[in-house]
Structure formats: C-alpha cells, structure tokens
Amino acid sequence: MTQDLVVYAIYIAYAVGMLMGFGTILTWVERKQAAVMSDRIGANRAYVRLPFTQVKLIWLGLFHGIADGIKMLVKEDFKPRTHDWYAYAVAPWVVFTPVLLVFAVIPFGGMLDPGRLFPGLADWFDGRTYPMQIARLDAGLLMVFAFSGMTIIGTMLAGWSSANKFSLLGGLRAGSQMISYELVMGLTVLGLILIYGTVDLGSMVQQQSGLVLGVLPAWGVVFQPFAAVLFLTAAIAENKRIPFDLPEAESELIAGYYTEYSAMKMGLFMFAEFIEIAIIGALFTTLFLGGYNLPYMNDSGFAFPGGTTIEMSHGAVVLTQLVVFLLKVLLVCSFQILVRWSLPRFRYDQVLSFAWKFMLPLALLNLIVTVVLVWSHQRGPW
Amino acid sequence: MVKTPYKRKQYWNEPELTAWERSYLPEIVRGLIITSTVFLRNMGRWMTGRKGALTTYYPEETRADYAPGNRGKHVLTQRPDGRPQCIACNMCATVCPAKVIEIEAAFDPADTAHPKYPARFEIDYSRCIFCGLCVEACPEDAIRMVKETPGLPSDARGQMWLTLEEMLSWQPASDVAKPYPPKSGPGGAPAQKGTAP
Numbered sequence: 318m319t320q321d322l323v324v325y326a327i328y329i330a331y332a333v334g335m336l337m338g339f340g341t342i343l344t345w346v347e348r349k350q351a352a353v354m355s356d357r358i359g360a361n362r363a364y365v366r367l368p369f370t371q372v373k374l375i376w377l378g379l380f381h382g383i384a385d386g387i388k389m390l391v392k393e394d395f396k397p398r399t400h401d402w403y404a405y406a407v408a409p410w411v412v413f414t415p416v417l418l419v420f421a422v423i424p425f426g427g428m429l430d431p432g433r434l435f436p437g438l439a440d441w442f443d444g445r446t447y448p449m450q451i452a453r454l455d456a457g458l459l460m461v462f463a464f465s466g467m468t469i470i471g472t473m474l475a476g477w478s479s480a481n482k483f484s485l486l487g488g489l490r491a492g493s494q495m496i497s498y499e500l501v502m503g504l505t506v507l508g509l510i511l512i513y514g515t516v517d518l519g520s521m522v523q524q525q526s527g528l529v530l531g532v533l534p535a536w537g538v539v540f541q542p543f544a545a546v547l548f549l550t551a552a553i554a555e556n557k558r559i560p561f562d563l564p565e566a567e568s569e570l571i572a573g574y575y576t577e578y579s580a581m582k583m584g585l586f587m588f589a590e591f592i593e594i595a596i597i598g599a600l601f602t603t604l605f606l607g608g609y610n611l612p613y614m615n616d617s618g619f620a621f622p623g624g625t626t627i628e629m630s631h632g633a634v635v636l637t638q639l640v641v642f643l644l645k646v647l648l649v650c651s652f653q654i655l656v657r658w659s660l661p662r663f664r665y666d667q668v669l670s671f672a673w674k675f676m677l678p679l680a681l682l683n684l685i686v687t688v689v690l691v692w693s694h695q696r697g698p699w
Numbered sequence: 700m701v702k703t704p705y706k707r708k709q710y711w712n713e714p715e716l717t718a719w720e721r722s723y724l725p726e727i728v729r730g731l732i733i734t735s736t737v738f739l740r741n742m743g744r745w746m747t748g749r750k751g752a753l754t755t756y757y758p759e760e761t762r763a764d765y766a767p768g769n770r771g772k773h774v775l776t777q778r779p780d781g782r783p784q785c786i787a788c789n790m791c792a793t794v795c796p797a798k799v800i801e802i803e804a805a806f807d808p809a810d811t812a813h814p815k816y817p818a819r820f821e822i823d824y825s826r827c828i829f830c831g832l833c834v835e836a837c838p839e840d841a842i843r844m845v846k847e848t849p850g851l852p853s854d855a856r857g858q859m860w861l862t863l864e865e866m867l868s869w870q871p872a873s874d875v876a877k878p879y880p881p882k883s884g885p886g887g888a889p890a891q892k893g894t895a896p
Contacts (some may be wrong), residue, residue, distance in 0.1 A: 353745070354738045356753040659734040660727065 320442050324431065328451045332420050335643070339595035340588050341382045343650060347591075350651065351658045373470065389584035397577040401478035407579065408478060411471030416589050416596060422457035423599045424450035424519045426609050426638040427616055433631040449609075450519050457518040458510065461600065462503055465555070469495045472557075472564065475586075476574035480578070487573025490665060491557060491564035497672035498528035498561075501551040504680035505544040506529040509604055509686035512540050516630035520607035526615060532622055537605035543683050545605040547676060552597040553653055554672070555692070556590060560660040563668055598649035599642075606645050609638035758852050769846035770829045773822055773861060774869035776841055779878050780808075780849040783867060784841035787817040791833035799823040802835060812870055817863065824851055840876055845869065 352359025361378035374380070399405050426449030432439035454460055469492055476488015513521045527535040538545045554561040565573035575586045613621050614637070618629035629637070663671065674689055718868045720726050741751030755762050765771060787804035805818035833842050853859050871879050 350738065353741045353751060354734050356741065356751075358752045358754050358756060425705070655731060655735055655738070659730050 319446060320431075321447075324429070325451065326447065328447075332425070332451055333417070335425070335569040336417060336420055336592050336595060337644070340591045340652070341386070343591045343594055343654075344382045344385065344493050346651065347654050347657070348381065350654050354655070354658055368522050370391075382384065382454055383631055386584070389581050392580040394582070395577070395579040397480055399478055399480040401480070401576075404474045404478035405577075406582075408471050408475035409575075409582045409589075410472060412468050413585045413589040414473075415467040415590075417590050419464045419596050420599065421451040422460050422518055423596075423603050424448060424452050424608055425524050425599075426450075426635060429635060430631060434635065436450055448519050449635075452466070453517070453519055455515075455517050458506060458516040458521075461518075462499070465596075466499055469499075469591075470575050475578070478488045478599070479574070479577035481574075481577050483570045484574050484576045484609055487564045487570045487576070490570075491574055492668055494557065494564060494672070495555050497669060498551045498554040498676075501672060501676045501680050502555060504550060504677070504684055505541075505548040505551065506604065507684050508541050508544050509537055511691050512537075518603050518608075522603055522610065524560060525607040526610045528613075528622070534607055534610070536610075537606040541605070541687070544680070544687075545601070547683065549597075549601055549652075550599065551672075551676060552560050553656060554668070556593045556653075558590070558594075558653065559657045560662050562662060563665045565613075566662065566665075594653055595646060597653065598646040601641065606649070608645075609642040611637070611641050652699050708722075725726065733811045739788045746843050756844070756849075758850055761848055763853060765848075767845040770831045770844040771846045772824075772844065772849040773833070773866055774843050774845050775820065775866040776843060776869070776874075776877055777867060777879075783817060783820070783863070784839050785817050785820060786813050786839055786841070788822075788838065790838065794831060794836040796832065797826045797828050799826045820863040820866065822861040822866075824849060824861055825856040843864075843869075 324437070327560045349359045351357075359378060360381045361375055363378060363380040363381055363384040364373040366373050397405070428443075428446050429449050430444075430446045432442040432444055435599060472491040472495070472550050473488045476484045476486075476491065479485070510516055513524050521537075523534050524532070529535045529539055533539050557564050564570075565575070567573075569575070575583055578586060611619075614634075618632060618634070619625075619627040740860055744751035777798055785802075787802050789802055789804075792798075792800040792802050799822055801819065801821045801823070802817050803819035804815050807814050810816070829844075831844055836845055849861060851859060873879055
C-alpha cells in the first residue's frame with residue numbers, strides 16, 4: 318500500500334513537473350522557432366547575473382519565461398466592475414485545472430518494476446509492477462474528452478462574467494467553436510477505438526508496440542492516417558490557436574474572453590493554452606504515434622526484423638521510454654507552433670463551416686470506412 | 700441620352716484559384732513545407748556556427764553597409780592643432796528643433812584668432828531627431844554627422860548624452876575640407892577659415 322503511494326506520488330510529481338516545464342519551455346520554443354522561421358534572432362535579452370560577479374547567463378533567452386512569470390506575478394490585479402465576481406475569479410481555474418487533469422490517464426512510459434530498478438528495495442516492493450500512468454482507468458479516453466470539455470465552461474464563464482461586450486463575444490465564439498471541434502475530435506478517435514477495441518489509453522499504447530506487415534510499426538497513424546490529420550486539426554482548433562484563434566482575435570476583440578483579466582489570472586489562461594499544446598502533443602503521441610514505443614523496441618530491448626536483437630537493462634528501457642515519449646511530444650508541439658506561424662487566420666463563419674461542412678463529413682466518412690474494414694476483417698475472408 | 704452609371708475602377712486582381720488550390724490542403728502543406736524549410740535552413744546555419752538571421756544583434760554588432768549619407772552620429776571637427784573647430788556661436792543649438800544641444804562657451808585670450816571655444820558641448824541623444832539641421836547651420840564646418848551609429852542604448856535617459864570628448868574622437872585618415880590628421884600641440888598649420896568673416 319505504502320509502496321503504491323510512493324510510486325504514484327513520484328508519478329504525479331513527474332507529470333506536474335513535466336507539464337509545468339513544457340508550459341514554460343514552450344513559450345521560449347514558440348518565440349525562438351518563430352524567430353528562426355522568419356530570419357530573426359528572437360528574444361535573448363533577459364539574463365541572470367551570477368551574484369557578486371559580472372557573469373551574465375543568457376542561455377539563448379531561456380530566462381525570458383521566468384521574466385514573464387515574475388512580471389505576471391507582480392502586476393496589478395485589475396478588477397473589473399462586474400456583478401459576477403465569483404465566476405470571474407473562478408474562470409481561469411476552471412480552464413486551467415482540467416487541462417492538468419487530462420494528463421492523469423496518459424501513459425508516459427511502459428511497465429515499471431521498482432524492484433528491478435533498485436535491487437535494495439526489491440524486498441519492500443515484493444515484485445509489484447506499475448504501468449507508468451497516473452490513473453489506469455478503463456474509460457481513459459472518455460475522461461480525456463470529459464475534462465477537455467470542461468474548459469469550454471471556463472472560457473464561457475470568463476466571457477460572461479467580465480461585464481464586457483468584447484469578452485462576451487469572445488466567450489460565445491470560444492464556446493461554439495470548441496463544441497464544434499470537440500465533436501470532430503471525438504468522431505476521429507472513434508475509428509481508433511474500433512480498431513483497438515478499448516478506450517483505455519494504456520492498452521491502446523501496448524497494442525501499438527507491435528509491427529504491421531513485418532516492417533511498419535503498428536502505430537495509430539499507420540492504421541488511421543486520415544484521422545490523424547483530422548484529429549490534429551481539430552485539436553489545434555479546440556486549443557483556439559492560429560489559424561483558429563477567433564475567440565481571441567486581437568484585431569477585432571482586443572483579447573476575446575480574457576480581455577478583462579490581468580496579472581496572474583491572465584497568466585493562467587496563457588499557461589493553460591501552452592500546457593494544452595503539450596497535452597495535445599501527448600494525446601496525439603499516445604493515440605497515433607505509438608506513445609512511448611520506438612519501432613522494433615519491446616520491454617527487454619530492440620528486436621529488428623532481420624533477427625538482430627539488442628538486450629537492454631530495465632533501467633535503460635524505462636529511461637528510453639520516458640525520453641522517447643518526451644521527444645515525440647516535443648516534436649508534435651513544435652509542429653503545432655510551425656502551423657501557428659505559417660497559416661493565416663480564418664474568418665469566423667469559415668471556422669464554423671469548416672468544422673460542420675468539411676471536417677465532420679470527412680470524419681464520418683473515415684468512420685464508415687473504418688467500420689467496414691474492421692467488420693470485414695473480423696468476419697474473416699469470404 | 701442615357702447616363703452610364705459611374706463604374707469604380709477595380710484596382711485589385713480577382714483571385715483566380717485553380718481546383719488544386721481550391722482544395723486547400725495541398726496549398727496548406729506547401730506553405731508548411733516552405734516555412735519548415737526556412738526553419739531547418741536557419742537552424743542548420745546556427746548549428747554550424749554561422750548566422751541564421753538577417754537581423755543585427757545591435758548594439759553588440761552594427762551593420763557595415765550604412766549609406767554614406769546616413770546621419771548616424773555627430774562629430775566635431777578639429778583645427779590643425781587639435782583643438783575643436785567650434786567657436787561656440789550657438790547657431791546649431793538655436794536651429795535645433797528638438798533643443799538638445801547644450802554649449803557652454805569659454806574664453807581663451809591666448810588664441811587671438813578665435814578666442815571663444817566650447818568648454819562643454821553635449822547632445823542629448825534621447826531626444827535628438829537626427830535631422831542634420833545643426834550641420835547645415837554651422838558656419839565653421841565644425842559639426843558634422845557620420846554614418847556610424849552611436850553607442851546609444853542605455854538604462855537611463857540621463858546617460859544618453861554625447862560628450863565633447865566623444866565627438867572630438869573622430870579622427871579620419873584624411874578629409875577633403877580639413878587638413879587631417881591634425882598635428883598635435885600648438886604651432887600647427889594655420890586654420891583654414893571657411894565661411895567665417
């Protein structure tokens with residue numbers, strides 16, 4: 318019992334630390350990647366001076382995130398004259414908390430055997446193994462959608478309680494846009510659920526560790542390439558980032574639903590957005606990119622199609638899986654940032670008709686094709 | 700007679716999209732490929748120790764390709780004996796639209812030809828608009844503007860003053876109007892008076 322508590326406490330600390338780290342690092346990645354993409358240098362003026370010396374650590378501008386954080390913490394907390402003060406205060410947390418909770422069901426590594434990892438603790442752990450996932454829920458994917466649906470409430474609360482017409486419009490836009498794209502996201506994932514026969518993310522990833530046709534890794538993107546594109550598009554749209562950032566369209570709505578927010582409340586909205594980038598990256602990795610799996614890798618090492626095998630120790634396997642998961646997530650995040658700095662913004666009617674008239678039929682079509690294929694596969698050859 | 704309604708001239712081109720472009724996704728992919736190519740190219744340059752950006756890391760580095768007529772910063776020319784050409788007549792300070800030039804005149808009875816000289820000559824670069832009117836107003840060809848930019852950035856406005864010593868540090872190898880370089884110490888060649896009476 319105590320062993321479980323210790324292991325899960327470590328998992329939770331790792332997950333929260335990882336998400337916070339991603340939230341901070343991604344602000345830097347976004348700035349720097351945008352700069353490099355447009356032939357600029359990017360933010361690099363913030364520095365930390367070592368005490369009692371003149372040595373200034375710049376580290377490619379990594380400290381700009383800290384500077385931003387300090388600025389948001391010490392800024393004046395502006396209070397609008399709203400009658401819905403409670404909703405106004407609670408809205409950022411309603412946006413921020415579910416984003417963190419989503420990560421609870423995402424597996425970030427394979428099976429962990431603490432007894433093998435630390436032989437001194439082998440007796441205490443008594444051969445117990447733990448999947449590297451905070452909550453091993455049967456309804457994992459459903460929980461993801463339930464919690465990411467809660468952020469809609471937060472944005473609409475913020476828009477409604479700010480007592481500002483721009484905020485209200487932004488909140489309305491956010492609500493209708495997120496609901497539309499939530500639907501598309503759910504439909505694209507249905508195909509995967511049919512193929513894997515489960516909504517448990519952990520076993521979904523385990524099923525992606527094999528091979529298809531002997532060479533290809535059995536990743537979701539191989540089975541459902543079409544759904545992968547649709548899912549990523551819908552996920553970016555649900556995160557309200559360019560090219561779908563109509564709820565915050567600063568040229569028309571100032572800042573949309575968080576116009577009236579300042580200081581750390583506004584920081585929470587921003588932070589939630591950046592963490593959601595990481596969450597989308599983690600979800601996409603888990604569903605379509607094989608999670609922590611490398612091609613040809615299993616729990617004891619590598620096994621290449623030619624028959625060559627490389628044995629690895631348990632610690633090396635665990636470390637590889639953790640690092641591979643982080644790298645994949647970072648890659649997907651980087652792709653989202655690439656999209657954000659490449660594509661122009663939609664018009665608002667285009668956003669909604671894109672969801673309902675283009676993506677929804679395509680997702681349905683994808684689902685139908687998947688259903689037919691899965692059915693004929695299960696039925697066996699005629 | 701039927702009056703034809705005024706038809707506004709159309710200055711823009713109607714977008715003519717082909718079916719390929721209208722299908723949206725290929726063009727999106729093309730755009731993403733362009734931007735990621737630029738990203739990878741620049742990243743490759745940074746990784747191999749070259750510069751992957753067009754911007755200049757000012758003020759640590761300045762561009763070498765300023766135009767010759769660029770009004771970068773002020774300099775004061777010198778007499779052949781090394782003292783400033785300026786006679787502290789305050790014409791530049793008078794004409795200055797931003798009122799940034801501060802001159803404190805002093806008297807030197809030993810130099811009978813031009814006993815008035817500037818003890819202080821300072822320009823507040825936090826307000827200077829770099830219009831070059833001071834150069835035009837100067838009767839002595841004493842103040843000029845060169846293309847190099849000043850070391851301007853500072854934490855405080857009070858530190859953005861260009862001082863006399865800094866402006867006198869302009870030492871070109873040769874000059875069309877002045878016998879540069881000036882010989883050190885008194886007793887150099889006589890000053891070439893330009894427009895002064």
